[in-house]
Amino acid sequence: MTNNNFDSKAFRAALGxxxxxxxxxxxxxxxxxxxxxxxxxxxxxxxxxxxxxxxxAKSANSLPVFTETKHWNVHVLSVExxxxxxxxxxxxxxxxAGIELDDGLTxxxxxxxxxxxxxxxxxxIHDGGDHLIFIGEVLRFDHNDLPPLVFQSGQYALTARKxxxxxxxxxAEPPPECSYTEDLLGYLLGxxxxxxxxRLKGLLDEQHLAQEQFFILSVLxxxxxxxxxxxxxxxxxxxxxxxxxxxxxxxxxxxxVIEDGRYRLTAxxxxxxxxxxxxxxxxxxxxxxxxxxxxxMALKLLLKRLIERTDPGLPDxxxxxx
Amino acid sequence: MTNNNFDSKAFRAALGxxxxxxxxxxxxxxxxxxxxxxxxxxxxxxxxxxxxxxxxAKSANSLPVFTETKHWNVHVLSVExxxxxxxxxxxxxxxxAGIELDDGLTxxxxxxxxxxxxxxxxxxIHDGGDHLIFIGEVLRFDHNDLPPLVFQSGQYALTARKxxxxxxxxxAEPPPECSYTEDLLGYLLGxxxxxxxxRLKGLLDEQHLAQEQFFILSVLxxxxxxxxxxxxxxxxxxxxxxxxxxxxxxxxxxxxVIEDGRYRLTAxxxxxxxxxxxxxxxxxxxxxxxxxxxxxMALKLLLKRLIERTDPGLPDxxxxxx
Numbered sequence: 001m002t003n004n005n006f007d008s009k010a011f012r013a014a015l016g017x018x019x020x021x022x023x024x025x026x027x028x029x030x031x032x033x034x035x036x037x038x039x040x041x042x043x044x045x046x047x048x049x050x051x052x053x054x055x056x057a058k059s060a061n062s063l064p065v066f067t068e069t070k071h072w073n074v075h076v077l078s079v080e081x082x083x084x085x086x087x088x089x090x091x092x093x094x095x096x097a098g099i100e101l102d103d104g105l106t107x108x109x110x111x112x113x114x115x116x117x118x119x120x121x122x123x124x125i126h127d128g129g130d131h132l133i134f135i136g137e138v139l140r141f142d143h144n145d146l147p148p149l150v151f152q153s154g155q156y157a158l159t160a161r162k163x164x165x166x167x168x169x170x171x172a173e174p175p176p177e178c179s180y181t182e183d184l185l186g187y188l189l190g191x192x193x194x195x196x197x198x199r200l201k202g203l204l205d206e207q208h209l210a211q212e213q214f215f216i217l218s219v220l221x222x223x224x225x226x227x228x229x230x231x232x233x234x235x236x237x238x239x240x241x242x243x244x245x246x247x248x249x250x251x252x253x254x255x256x257v258i259e260d261g262r263y264r265l266t267a268x269x270x271x272x273x274x275x276x277x278x279x280x281x282x283x284x285x286x287x288x289x290x291x292x293x294x295x296x297m298a299l300k301l302l303l304k305r306l307i308e309r310t311d312p313g314l315p316d317x318x319x320x321x322x
Numbered sequence: 323m324t325n326n327n328f329d330s331k332a333f334r335a336a337l338g339x340x341x342x343x344x345x346x347x348x349x350x351x352x353x354x355x356x357x358x359x360x361x362x363x364x365x366x367x368x369x370x371x372x373x374x375x376x377x378x379a380k381s382a383n384s385l386p387v388f389t390e391t392k393h394w395n396v397h398v399l400s401v402e403x404x405x406x407x408x409x410x411x412x413x414x415x416x417x418x419a420g421i422e423l424d425d426g427l428t429x430x431x432x433x434x435x436x437x438x439x440x441x442x443x444x445x446x447i448h449d450g451g452d453h454l455i456f457i458g459e460v461l462r463f464d465h466n467d468l469p470p471l472v473f474q475s476g477q478y479a480l481t482a483r484k485x486x487x488x489x490x491x492x493x494a495e496p497p498p499e500c501s502y503t504e505d506l507l508g509y510l511l512g513x514x515x516x517x518x519x520x521r522l523k524g525l526l527d528e529q530h531l532a533q534e535q536f537f538i539l540s541v542l543x544x545x546x547x548x549x550x551x552x553x554x555x556x557x558x559x560x561x562x563x564x565x566x567x568x569x570x571x572x573x574x575x576x577x578x579v580i581e582d583g584r585y586r587l588t589a590x591x592x593x594x595x596x597x598x599x600x601x602x603x604x605x606x607x608x609x610x611x612x613x614x615x616x617x618x619m620a621l622k623l624l625l626k627r628l629i630e631r632t633d634p635g636l637p638d639x640x641x642x643x644x
Contacts, residue, residue, distance in 0.1 A: 115339045195634065
């Protein structure tokens, strides 16, 4: 049955396009040694009886433990457990060091913090070429809403859930002579950004501050004692350039004082800024709730990647000053 | 072995947290009838010999075909094939209608446009409770770079690939008294948006136009003959409010004329706008290339979801005017 015409690197790459979750499968040897391996070959088989399967390389060190024991646990990892996935994928001394196990139905180690867990008893073991296929009856299971970790083409990933119907912001197509569409990333970023800023606007109105003054206070809250040039360097990313008039508004309002050509926040200015931060965090929480934690994480990841790849070389606002 | 204490809905939900790709598996019956079913129970088993597996419900109409034939093809679907997934998941008259099949090694139907394909010969069939487990030797395979379709918790999804190391835009933490961080969605959206706008700035400088004038031309390019109030309504999402002076700059520059209190583009104005569109599309292409097609698609999807869920009720720029 061996097929020697195969380019095994290409075969792995082709198999890797099939996306999977990531699981850790654990068992305890007869001498009490705990074993655990990272596997993405898990899948469901049957609902009644409840059966799941996974495959283990015949060359795996832990093979004798899994063939001898009757009990093993499957842990579907959450996005927070990427480092655990790495730990159980490599040969380590004690992969379980520092982990407080939960109490399980059997002697198989039960890891905490997972998206789902299946406590199983071996039903069948089948031959599968260079692997053995373990089929287990699920004795007990539990799951929660933690976004699961995903693996695709050799990389970890997050998912962005697709809606049942495509999201359309407009019901009409633009006229043919105009080829702007709602699908342009530039439009989507602009609109998402401005809708976010508008949510802060009520507070800024109360504080009698314009958006550019909000940017100035934010920068001074992170890094104090800046010249006008410093400030402009740090808010360059916003597209705004502020001038002495903008600073004068803040001085008159009691938010900022100038000493030796450098601006710093007054107590009132800091308080105004802290209010803005509190508001920004409240908006953030609302949005994460509206999107769901998995989608919010994926959105942030993708925005960071976009920013990194389009960064014209902006100064690091948070870097420790020299 | 039956376990009647199971809440089968909860069991399905727990199994569903394990993310999978989506496949269509096809075969041809002895009488020439083609069958195909959507399955996410696919997985790799062995590299040498090359084996894959999938499970089929014993109640499936196509079961006799798959147990009788020796040949079947596994198609890992791309994100573009969501409707195909739906078609092969339901009982239809002729699921293959309108599909031009590729030539395969065997008589099993070979679908085009997939992320990966595995042409297989049955190696073993094992019992798996209410399913049969098909293990196939891979005779031939192919794959490409189309982002694959993903299934998680009963929904289709896209993936956002996680980098090997977390992306950090800054190397420092902000001072403790300031709790702005680079992780705030508001900051990430703002910075991503402004970095995008800055890429258009060179062209706007050449055209002697400020950003607000760019917004006005964009709106007039989509919807012509607008009053100042109309224009402000449509660009409200940008946070800008334009006045007669802004319009005067465009009239003096020859981009816009006013007739009966309504503004419209001149031929020069339309040409300037078309240049801007061309530039915006070039930037878009660059960014999609930088992110990769899967990440770009996921980012757009998430931004649309965010916009939809934070929409304060903005007017539809593209809607047909009354």
